[in-house]
Amino acid sequence: MxxxxxxxxxxxxxxxxxxDRVSKxxxxxxxxxxxxxxxxxxxxxxxxxxxMGTSGSGKSxxxxxxxxxxxxxxxxxxxxxxxxxxxxxxxxxxxxxxKLGFVFQSFNLLSRTSALENVELPLIYAGVSSxxxxxxxxxxxxxxxxxxxxxxxxxxLSGGQQQRVAIARALxxxxxxxxxxxxxxxxxxxxxxEIMALLQELWRSGIxxxxxxxxxxxxxxxxxLIVMKDGVVQRDERHEPIxxxxx
Amino acid sequence: MNPIQTTRVAARALMxxxxxxxxxxxxxxxxxxxxxxxVAIGEGAKARVEQAFQSMxxxxxxxxxxxxxxxxxxxxxxxxxxxxxDDLRAIQNxxxxxxxxxxxxxxxxxxxxxxxxxxxxxxxxxxxxxAVRSWPVAHGRIFSSVDVEGGTKVVVLGQTVVEKLYGxxxxxxxxxxxxxxxxxxxxxxxxxxxxxxxxxDYDDNVFIPSSTFQSKIQGGLQKFIGxxxxxxxxxxxxxSRAQAQITALLRDRHHIQPDAEADFSIRNLVExxxxxxxxxxxxxxxxxxxxxxxxxxGGIGIMNIMLVSVTxxxxxxxxxxxxxxxxxxxxxxxxxEALTLSIAGGVIGVALGLVTAxxxxxxxxxxxxxxxxxxxxSVVFSAVVGVVFGLYPAYKASRLDPIEALRxx
Ligand SMILES: Nc1ncnc2c1ncn2[C@@H]1O[C@H](COP(=O)(O)OP(=O)(O)OP(=O)(O)O)[C@@H](O)[C@H]1O
Ligand SMILES: [Mg+2]
Numbered sequence: 001m002x003x004x005x006x007x008x009x010x011x012x013x014x015x016x017x018x019x020d021r022v023s024k025x026x027x028x029x030x031x032x033x034x035x036x037x038x039x040x041x042x043x044x045x046x047x048x049x050x051x052m053g054t055s056g057s058g059k060s061x062x063x064x065x066x067x068x069x070x071x072x073x074x075x076x077x078x079x080x081x082x083x084x085x086x087x088x089x090x091x092x093x094x095x096x097x098x099k100l101g102f103v104f105q106s107f108n109l110l111s112r113t114s115a116l117e118n119v120e121l122p123l124i125y126a127g128v129s130s131x132x133x134x135x136x137x138x139x140x141x142x143x144x145x146x147x148x149x150x151x152x153x154x155x156x157l158s159g160g161q162q163q164r165v166a167i168a169r170a171l172x173x174x175x176x177x178x179x180x181x182x183x184x185x186x187x188x189x190x191x192x193x194e195i196m197a198l199l200q201e202l203w204r205s206g207i208x209x210x211x212x213x214x215x216x217x218x219x220x221x222x223x224x225l226i227v228m229k230d231g232v233v234q235r236d237e238r239h240e241p242i243x244x245x246x247x
Numbered sequence: 248m249n250p251i252q253t254t255r256v257a258a259r260a261l262m263x264x265x266x267x268x269x270x271x272x273x274x275x276x277x278x279x280x281x282x283x284x285x286v287a288i289g290e291g292a293k294a295r296v297e298q299a300f301q302s303m304x305x306x307x308x309x310x311x312x313x314x315x316x317x318x319x320x321x322x323x324x325x326x327x328x329x330x331x332x333d334d335l336r337a338i339q340n341x342x343x344x345x346x347x348x349x350x351x352x353x354x355x356x357x358x359x360x361x362x363x364x365x366x367x368x369x370x371x372x373x374x375x376x377x378a379v380r381s382w383p384v385a386h387g388r389i390f391s392s393v394d395v396e397g398g399t400k401v402v403v404l405g406q407t408v409v410e411k412l413y414g415x416x417x418x419x420x421x422x423x424x425x426x427x428x429x430x431x432x433x434x435x436x437x438x439x440x441x442x443x444x445x446x447x448d449y450d451d452n453v454f455i456p457s458s459t460f461q462s463k464i465q466g467g468l469q470k471f472i473g474x475x476x477x478x479x480x481x482x483x484x485x486x487s488r489a490q491a492q493i494t495a496l497l498r499d500r501h502h503i504q505p506d507a508e509a510d511f512s513i514r515n516l517v518e519x520x521x522x523x524x525x526x527x528x529x530x531x532x533x534x535x536x537x538x539x540x541x542x543x544x545g546g547i548g549i550m551n552i553m554l555v556s557v558t559x560x561x562x563x564x565x566x567x568x569x570x571x572x573x574x575x576x577x578x579x580x581x582x583x584e585a586l587t588l589s590i591a592g593g594v595i596g597v598a599l600g601l602v603t604a605x606x607x608x609x610x611x612x613x614x615x616x617x618x619x620x621x622x623x624x625s626v627v628f629s630a631v632v633g634v635v636f637g638l639y640p641a642y643k644a645s646r647l648d649p650i651e652a653l654r655x656x
Binding site for chain 2: 070104110112
């Protein structure tokens with residue numbers, strides 16, 4: 001991490017995610033729920049941030065907005081310098097395909113579909129040829145240590161393995177940013193550390209990572225902590241991350 | 248994402264629910280199979296009717312004595328003779344639209360060979376009759392005009408009569424047989440002609456010269472023809488003209504007042520065949536209606552199952568969107584799925600229809616005529632059904648919000 005910080009300092013921190021006074025209001029009948037209330041946040045290239053906060057504080061809403069899955073009610077969002085707040089669903093899909101990788105709490109792999117094919121999925125929509133797709137998916141699976149499980153279906157994999165397949169899928173399109181909403185939420189603590197070790201390794205290779213977690217232990221592996229409360233950023237601090245070592 | 252990939256994804260999704268996919272396509276399968284089978288059978292029936300009319304003779308007109316109201320058109324042979332041999336000659340010689348004309352005198356009689364006897368129809372006629380009926384000899388010869396002039400006692404047999412009197416595969420030429428106690432020499436056997444449209448057996452006939460018929464079978468009348476006149480027009484499109492010309496000629500010869508009823512009538516078999524074909528067309532329209540209804544029902548089935556599928560796979564749609572699928576990708580995926588279902592149904596339906604038609608045709612003993620155009624139209628139409636009924640579910644899927652789709656339980 002020390003080198004990443006120095007590198008960043010040498011070239012000046014380059015912002016990859018910039019949101020400015022982003023609000024998200026859900027309307028349910030007469031009731032308005034303010035999930036985000038004017039959040040401004042800048043994430044630089046190569047950062048590893050953890051988002052914490054009480055349930056309902058707007059963490060998932062923030063991640064979905066950053067992930068171009070959802071559009072803010074107001075405010076601006078620049079991803080890699082590109083204004084994405086006003087794009088159409090089709091254009092947002094394109095951004096997701098080119099720039100972003102997702103990891104979910106519940107893995108969200110396609111059932112009855114092999115690990116390899118799950119990992120190939122983003123490349124299908126990116127228009128990559130089938131041979132190249134296969135090659136890159138295998139490479140990605142090897143990266144997460146599951147080359148020997150390529151033919152397994154999700155139901156034949158453990159939770160930790162499924163999450164690694166999901167990470168391989170997020171990686172396969174070589175995104176700049178990986179967003180993970182409670183990636184360890186369904187895993188035991190040992191497996192959680194394995195996943196964090198994998199994410200730290202990706203971070204060291206230059207990928208920007210933002211994850212949501214409820215566990216302070218997990219947040220310690222990141223280099224920046226953001227605490228949300230009632231739709232606003234309550235705390236935002238950088239710290240020296242501890243290195244995940246698989247026990 | 249190219250079409251092949253899209254199709255592969257669709258096929259895979261459908262294979263996951265094989266039974267359901269099959270049941271969904273059943274409407275289309277049955278609809279298309281019905282169309283194919285019915286059209287093939289209809290065409291076969293039409294061909295058979297045409298064949299039957301064709302076998303009656305080329306461009307055939309029949310002049311029947313007696314008024315239409317007095318039953319002439321029905322009876323013909325039993326009516327009061329009003330047609331004369333002079334009429335026959337006038338028809339033959341004076342009319343440009345007439346190729347040939349021949350008398351046909353008819354009597355039911357017992358025909359006795361050395362060992363057997365058989366009751367059949369004895370026809371007295373002239374050589375032209377066989378040309379009018381396009382009826383060649385199988386072996387031997389037909390009688391000549393010399394035979395007709397001389398009133399010789401020669402007979403030409405139909406195949407059924409040969410079988411009844413001599414058995415199959417026996418050549419009766421040169422044999423002698425007796426009709427009404429008069430010995431006749433067998434000089435020819437006609438080709439097998441089969442059944443008339445009304446089921447009557449054309450081959451259960453024997454033919455003798457008309458003059459011999461008059462002197463030996465049904466004596467008395469010399470001037471009048473004790474039967475009908477068969478006429479062959481010069482071509483199929485001349486039959487109506489021939490009919491008009493014969494009518495005018497005979498009315499004139501018989502001195503019938505313009506508003507009076509004629510003492511003869513003319514049957515135009517080409518017109519009768521046309522009427523049959525019109526009937527067939529009505530049947531075809533009916534079948535088309537049935538097909539449309541079953542394909543509509545099949546389409547609704549597809550729409551229903553696609554809506555179920557979209558709901559079931561909401562989460563999958565969310566995942567696909569999250570990893571970069573555009574709404575258009577999702578739309579195509581579900582549309583292609585619906586299309587795959589309907590085209591598969593169409594193809595299976597065609598196969599099933601052809602097999603059914605084949606079976607039925609064998610059972611009904613008529614030719615099966617496949618119409619390639621109908622096969623192609625059926626498959627194309629099932630594809631259209633797939634697109635039309637798949638569009639709404641696919642559109643619905645493509646409009647899902649990725650977040651909500653991912654959260655869907
Ligand atoms: N689709 C929605 N419709 C209505 N309200 C919503 C919707 N999604 C989220 N909310 C509301 O927005 C607020 C923030 O929700 P969000 O999911 O971001 O919380 P969170 O911080 O991720 O919570 P948790 O830690 O439990 O996952 C909550 O009050 C929630 O009820
Ligand atoms: Mg959440």
